[in-house]
Amino acid sequence: MNTRHVAAAALPRKIELMDTTLRDGEQTQGVAFTPMEKVSIAKALLQFLRVDRIEVASARVSEGEKEAVSRINQWAAEEGFAERVEVLGFVDHTRSVDWIKSTGGSVINLLAKGSEKHCREQLGKTLEQHCADVLQTINYAHEQGLKINLYLEDWSNGYKDSPEYVYGFMDKLQHSSVRHFMLPDTLGVMAPDEVFDSLGDMCRRYPDLHFDFHPHNDYGLATANVMAAVRAGVSAVHCTVNCLGERAGNASLAEVAVVLRDKMGMQLAIDESHLVRISDMVENFSGKRIAANAPIVGADVFTQTAGIHADGDQKGGLYKTKLGPERFSRTRSYALGKMSGKASLKKNLEQLELDLSEEDQKKVLARIVSIGDSKQTITTDDLPFIIADVLESKNYQHIELLACAINSGMDLQSTVSLRVNVKGEKHQATGAGSGGFDAFIDAIGKVLARYDYTLPALADYEIRIPKGGHASALTECVITWDCGNELRKTRGVHVNQVFAGIQAAIKLINIQLHEMAAMR
Numbered sequence: 325m326n327t328r329h330v331a332a333a334a335l336p337r338k339i340e341l342m343d344t345t346l347r348d349g350e351q352t353q354g355v356a357f358t359p360m361e362k363v364s365i366a367k368a369l370l371q372f373l374r375v376d377r378i379e380v381a382s383a384r385v386s387e388g389e390k391e392a393v394s395r396i397n398q399w400a401a402e403e404g405f406a407e408r409v410e411v412l413g414f415v416d417h418t419r420s421v422d423w424i425k426s427t428g429g430s431v432i433n434l435l436a437k438g439s440e441k442h443c444r445e446q447l448g449k450t451l452e453q454h455c456a457d458v459l460q461t462i463n464y465a466h467e468q469g470l471k472i473n474l475y476l477e478d479w480s481n482g483y484k485d486s487p488e489y490v491y492g493f494m495d496k497l498q499h500s501s502v503r504h505f506m507l508p509d510t511l512g513v514m515a516p517d518e519v520f521d522s523l524g525d526m527c528r529r530y531p532d533l534h535f536d537f538h539p540h541n542d543y544g545l546a547t548a549n550v551m552a553a554v555r556a557g558v559s560a561v562h563c564t565v566n567c568l569g570e571r572a573g574n575a576s577l578a579e580v581a582v583v584l585r586d587k588m589g590m591q592l593a594i595d596e597s598h599l600v601r602i603s604d605m606v607e608n609f610s611g612k613r614i615a616a617n618a619p620i621v622g623a624d625v626f627t628q629t630a631g632i633h634a635d636g637d638q639k640g641g642l643y644k645t646k647l648g649p650e651r652f653s654r655t656r657s658y659a660l661g662k663m664s665g666k667a668s669l670k671k672n673l674e675q676l677e678l679d680l681s682e683e684d685q686k687k688v689l690a691r692i693v694s695i696g697d698s699k700q701t702i703t704t705d706d707l708p709f710i711i712a713d714v715l716e717s718k719n720y721q722h723i724e725l726l727a728c729a730i731n732s733g734m735d736l737q738s739t740v741s742l743r744v745n746v747k748g749e750k751h752q753a754t755g756a757g758s759g760g761f762d763a764f765i766d767a768i769g770k771v772l773a774r775y776d777y778t779l780p781a782l783a784d785y786e787i788r789i790p791k792g793g794h795a796s797a798l799t800e801c802v803i804t805w806d807c808g809n810e811l812r813k814t815r816g817v818h819v820n821q822v823f824a825g826i827q828a829a830i831k832l833i834n835i836q837l838h839e840m841a842a843m844r
């Protein structure tokens with residue numbers, strides 16, 4: 325009989341997700357969370373996203389880690405989540421168990437060796453000696469009241485190169501008090517067929533045990549391997565937010581959650597509407613930017629670029645799929661550039677609640693395509709300016725910078741002197757600051773105070789040059805403004821990067837002065 329068919333027929337309907345962003349995720353090069361950050365992520369994962377279990381640290385790492393784990397455990401105990409917080413511990417008799425106990429922890433994920441090579445080369449032990457050490461640590465953990473899960477580190481290589489070691493290990497440990505046997509593809513070397521065959525074999529040999537699968541993404545196969553593992557019969561899979569983790573990372577929590585639901589019909593506890601918020605939080609705390617095209621959570625993944633796609637959406641949602649943005653509290657957008665068509669423009673105009681005649685739309689579209697031809701990104705916020713420019717509209721001419729001189733030097737404050745036209749009135753102002761842009765904000769702020777207008781705070785300030793650019797290339801400054809209930813982006817392009825920032829600021833001021841005028 326086909327073994328694949330047998331295992332697939334026995335698919336569990338419920339699958340547990342164990343998130344290890346705070347343990348394996350912190351093994352990403354250059355990532356170290358503070359205790360406050362760890363507590364915030366742990367709360368978000370358990371309380372809002374509702375993952376089943378989280379692994380929050382390795383034992384014995386540092387005093388800071390101890391503080392973080394203690395604070396997470398204290399909160400988890402108060403909320404009734406204590407047994408869902410796990411800590412990786414070592415086969416070190418009493419040391420890791422004592423460390424976890426001292427943090428108020430309830431669960432140890434004991435790291436044992438799942439390959440003969442690791443056991444022999446790293447620990448210098450035989451299978452029998454190692455199993456005796458593991459059992460001793462398990463017994464001690466049990467006496468101390470901890471729940472125990474067991475990692476078989478390097479299991480994927482162990483299963484391939486030394487299966488007798490893996491079976492011998494399992495035979496000795498299967499009747500211990502281990503709740504989950506956690507089988508890692510530690511070096512991310514497996515492909516889905518190998519995962520399915522090897523895990524299927526483990527599940528059939530030890531039908532009464534719970535197996536977790538812990539993937540790594542070295543071949544970019546982590547999510548596919550998770551699917552194979554679930555098909556093979558594991559009861560839990562491990563993942564991280566934003567695919568963080570040692571080397572190429574683990575499986576992405578967002579990908580795993582939607583794939584298991586949509587493609588395998590699994591029941592998960594996850595609340596998908598929080599995936600993006602938690603991804604943002606981890607992106608900020610880890611300092612690791614995610615790719616704009618990262619599935620579910622990337623900035624661009626709900627943006628249609630091709631005019632034909634926008635047209636299809638306009639004519640009855642032809643390009644919509646189950647993976648819609650609303651599911652993740654996001655919205656679809658339509659990029660503006662050289663591949664835009666009538667429908668792309670219409671969708672953006674709808675978003676801005678702007679009404680243009682067919683004739684005007686043609687002119688604006690022609691300008692968008694020509695700007696797009698020179699590789700510039702056009703944001704929805706640029707659209708009113710393109711429209712104003714193309715149609716010679718005065719709507720957005722609330723402020724015009726007439727002249728501006730900037731003085732910057734080493735170990736000196738930068739100064740700005742400017743002349744500006746606001747609503748037909750000319751003003752002069754000077755300002756000082758730690759850089760040219762800062763000095764400009766100081767000066768313009770003095771003028772705008774007379775119009776009851778204050779510039780919002782900066783949330784992000786990015787300077788870019790075109791790919792392959794050189795010293796005299798145009799610079800593009802994209803500023804994200806924190807406008808209270810929303811973030812807004814504006815862009816400026818100039819050969820001088822400070823003036824690119826100033827252009828971006830002037831754009832925002834124009835939009836907001838226009839909105840203020842419209843409200844009156």
Ligand SMILES: CC(=O)SCCNC(=O)CCNC(=O)[C@H](O)C(C)(C)COP(=O)(O)OP(=O)(O)OC[C@H]1O[C@@H](n2cnc3c(N)ncnc32)[C@H](O)[C@@H]1OP(=O)(O)O
Nearest residue numbers: 382383384385412414415416435436437446447477510570
């Ligand atoms: C699957 C994974 O991703 S494993 C990730 C495990 N987590 C970590 O490594 C967290 C960060 N690590 C640390 O902070 C430190 O390495 C510590 C505190 C754990 C240990 O530090 P040190 O005592 O300085 O030792 P070192 O880092 O060199 O670790 C190697 C020692 O651990 C031993 N070791 C390796 N695996 C294990 C294990 N599963 N259980 C117990 N000991 C182990 C090695 O044999 C070696 O021992 P030796 O010094 O007697 O030769």
